[in-house]
Amino acid sequence: MNSAELVDLGQQLRVDSVRASAAAGSGHPTSSMSAADLMAVLLAHHFHYDPDRPAHPGNDRFVLSKGHASPLMYAAFKAAGLIDDAELLTFRALGSALEGHPTPRRLPWVETATGSLGQGLPVGVGIALAGARLDRTGYRVWVLCGDSELAEGSVWEAAEQAAYEHLDNLTAIVDVNRLGQRGPTRHGHDLDAYARRFAAFGWHTVEVDGHDVDAIDRACAEARSTKGQPTVILARTLKGKGVASVEDREGLHGKPLKDADEAVAELGGRRDHRIRLQEPPDVRMLHAVRTGDYELPAWDLGEEVPTRDAYGKALTALGTGRGDVVALDGEVGDSTRAELFAKEHPDRYFECYIAEQQMVAAAVGLASRGWVPYAATFAAFLTRAHDFVRMASISGSGINLVGSHAGVAIGQDGPSQMGLEDLAMMRAVHGSTVLYPCDANQTARLVATMAGLDGIRYLRTSRGKTPVLYPPDEEFPVGGSKVLRSSGADRLTLVAAGVTVHEALDAAELLEREGIAARVIDLYSVKPVDRTALRRAAEETGCLITVEDHREEGGLGDAVLDAFTDGRPVPRLVRLAVRTMPGSASPDEQLHAAGIDAESIAVAARLLVAEAIVP
Template sequence: MTAPPLTPTTLGPHSDLAQVHELAQQLRVDSVRASTAAGSGHPTSSLSAADLMAVLMTRHLRYDWAAPDNPAGDHLVFSKGHASPLLYAMFKAAGAIGDDELMSTYRRFGHRLQGHPTPELPWVDVATGSLGQGIGYAVGIALALRHLERRSARVWVLCGDGETAEGSVWEALDKAGHHRLGNLTVLLDVNRLGQSGPTALEWDTDTYARRVEAFGCRALMVDGHDLAAIDRALAAAAGSRSPTVVVARTVKGRGVAEVADKDGWHGKALPEDLAARAVAELGGVRDLRVRGPLPPARPPARPSARHDEPVELPRYEVGEAVATRVAFGAALAALGARPDVVVLDAEVGNSTHAEEFAKAHPERYFQTYIAEQQMIADAVGMAVRGFHPYAATFAAFLTRAHDFIRMAAVSRISMALCGSHCGVEIGADGPSQMGLEDLAMMRAVLGSTVLYPSDATSAAALTAAVADRDGISYLRATRGAYPVLYDGDETFPVGGSKTLRQSPDDRVTLVGAGVTLHECLAAADELAAEGVRARVVDLYSVKPVDGGALARAARETGAVLVVEDHHPEGGLGEAVLSALTADAGRPAFPRLSFGHLAVTELPGSGTTDELLDACGISRTHIARAARALIAR
């Protein structure tokens, strides 16, 4: 389905609606052509929203396609990322890509027009396709624009009706209404049909509108194929002081009679014969170009990490009892000297100590309340705008937001997360509050950094270290106060470790982090009283892990015991084993005795000491397991 040579016609912001209609038909044609050429894709989901996007990009989206990094430009988020044929057809209409790239590379290996959009394309801010996330990202971007940068740029979101079954959509709208984000407009494509049948509400746009308004947003109902009505709605949204949702009743497969409003076509490319008939029915191939309204040409720069005030991290006395979460909060407040640092809380800031940042820099502190998914989405949106976000909650509750974290990694977002109150160490609150899966979850995130400080000095240093680190960084913080082990001049490179006890006569290596490091030190004292020397390693960097130090310890002591306040799957133990076996050229350890103590059963309530002992990770159990390893 190659296109004949055509003389391009350019549409501007003042083009009449007849020309905009022709653009909408071109977007439909190109969506069909690209998906058919690829043999896969979502053409029918693209056809329903073509009129919405034609009006938006011609008349309302203030964007310079030749300068996508212009910080004054609007943002467009395709929450229904499966409609990528439509998005890429828009890129072609804007002159950002050519017809050959659209037709010959879409969904092909090694090319940038992937099945769902990612920021590999300079016109895409965030990866989408995991439905229910795009509005959340848009809220974060709008927050940054309105409350941090004081810019007039707008954020536009294309959302599908099926994805409104996700609770995260309503979390996002709730926060949009709470913050009165008048710079946010959602275009809700109500095309009635989902992947396996009709959506829950089908074309009940009244119910959609009532739900939107219940969350403090403005709802405008339109016929999603009436270009004049769409134009009026988008103009009204641009002048609103509240976030607006344009509830657009559309037809899935609009413009192609053989598939329009027909079930069973979701996610299916049209066969070549049907595609040829569809292109003819839509009026044939066109080559219209769009030059919509432009943003200001020379806006001020986005915030950067450059700052005049030095970052002076808190210092602690060796032996002083301080919780790592307390040091995290104090370090955050110090990092506020950097104008790019923002902090997000999920209503536990007085427990994570993130509220220390709020006291020092309230204008860059954002409360998302008990909405962990939206907290991560806000962080992603702020990162898009050039800020470096820190988001903190209990380690257990970050699991609720795992898909947002995963997609942030797909988007190549850089941000720092802190999970406090981890493991059975928290005591009486019981298992619902105990983060025992978080290390595994965060280690599995592509490109992540996972850190687990054991004292206040290392916690403060590592909190600062991730301010300039690419990708998703995770800091695991302990609830209880434990003795400071390091003086303020100690350094903690990511990927390193600290050996706290060492001698030529060591017969076993004890590896711990957080509370278990302190238990390992106590166990080493107990063994030393028996004449048994134990090496103790603080594995504060879980990913990347210090494979060199671990390998040396394994060779020199012949026995390694890893102890963690975490389930055995995916935590410290597996990180150590992976490091010892990662390099095929590394000397083998045929005589190595390896042991692993972790939380293997469901814990209950109790004191910290009771729970550590009951779960087999206390100093008594460590000393006993070390003796057994040595005796092998």
């Protein structure tokens, strides 16, 4: 396309953004209008993509980080022949694939769900890492950002990671339109302020007039030719460009134009240009994805092993058998034991440093390219990345997250290091799987199982050593549990997971000496929960005690309660959990102070059994 045709294409994208939002009665047309010329030039001249083959290994990748500008993306889809005009006008309607913010669940040309600002660039970094270090097919990653979202810390985590990794296959295009949701942005149209920040992180910067198609064209070409560092194109634009009543005016964010027909006329009327996207290169994956036999590590019964050690060794073994497995860590690999994978498979290990948001985002980006990521840090620190986990679920992303150093059982480090809310956080994520093993062999099996699951998978590991309870060949199906001791005389059931399984077993021994028979269930699958085993235990013993090294809200106890939400009578239930604010103490002292050690469980059991006796 020549310059005049590019200008006209930009106007078409504006018109269709206005029309789609008007049809919906909602949306963000003015945010779309500011970036229309940027999108027109990118698609017509620089974006290599086969829309009939979204998984083509040579395809460039585009991420709309300012996801509220979805009318612009859908207008571009129409221009590329991916949707027709009738579908464009279903924007935001019930059942339409054209949601308010794009998601890959509905549209194969969308790389990741965005809309929670500050996430597109971090995920783009993950995709670019896949391209540079794993896929090696030469594709580029283009991320369209808004200026408002540059206030998010996650953007600068991404900026540093991208520069550190020398991701010259990554280009961020920032639509600097000066206006945010409630008024002007922090730096307005000061492109130099943004340029100084990106340059300080090691990016190549280009400043342009975002409505000069020739300048945009040159900037994209410069980005493609820049080697050794990522490029940011900082484009000065006007929100609502082309319609005088809304152009560069405050108070119009997220609102359709009052008179859409008049606006369309002012923009020159409807057009029907068709873009023929440039073909991607005829390439193939150069890396070898090996899927073969591997042997999981194994430990003898009674051997004392931290489950975090089992995670590192099992993941390393899995990586040997499966070349699509990759590992990420938040600069605690010596503690999570991810360093074991790094030593054996350095080409598939990504160090994200103390940047948990970027770590999870990179995992999402890697997963979008077909890799199977395992990302680990302390369970407590994953809370920082919860929004990225939430958005990963919206994307339908398949990622494995591992939280180590869970609970008060870590001991002397104190509450800042204790994951005490992680089970609740992960259980609340749509479609998630939450696993909490109690010994090394169980951990190894579950690590391998996770690779074949869908959605968000979370594994909780422990710092301290625990005795091995299960033989290496034991199976642990997701949604299952293990009954570790039972008899026909059981008067109550102790339900535990992780470190509290061992406390529950010790408590059962104490109770047995007093003539109180107690069943013990290892509820290693916290979500989905084993309803059948729990209901049977309730029917046969009448009383349940849940014991968890976690806050009372949202963890194991609530998972057990979920088994009795079908209207049947709820059994007598006592929930033992961490209700205090821990300090520094030894692991045994911490468990006792929290009321979740064997002695405390036995006390609760005696009281429950006594209360359950009918006079």
